[in-house]
Amino acid sequence: MPPEWPEHFPANCPLPSDADTDGDMFHLVNDSDRDFKSSFDKKERKNAPPCLRVALSCYRTLKDIQEHRKAFAAIFRDHKIACATLSPIHGKIRATGSKGHHSLWLRTVHLAACHSMFAIVDE
DSSP states (O other): OOOSSOSSSSTSSSSSSEEEEEEEEEEEEEESTTTTOOOTTTTOOTTHHHHHTTEEESSSHHHHHHHHHHHHHHTTTOOOOEEEEOOTTTTEEOSSTTTTTTEEEEHHHHTTHHHHHHHEOOO
16 A cells, blocks of 8 residues: 655654645646646745645636636646546645646656646636
């Protein structure tokens, strides 16, 4: 049986006080193998807090992620919006960063299944 959280997650990450996932989560994708990779996986944001580096970036509302994609069109113009409806068994979430942005930590078995859990909802 795999560990509850991926082995590269720091100790106490996510925090027990972080909220359980519950409901729709929106994530930007561009049909690449990097779609569900964290900053840690991509070797980016090396000065960010370690727990945030292993999380996936997501939004709780379609409107918030659409606004984010529009505000950073130079970076995300080719990205689509994918959505998954998650329950507490999937992982933990915390509001972080800009308006509507959340950090999402998926349990080991669910992180490995991201491509099948998320579906494109906005091109």
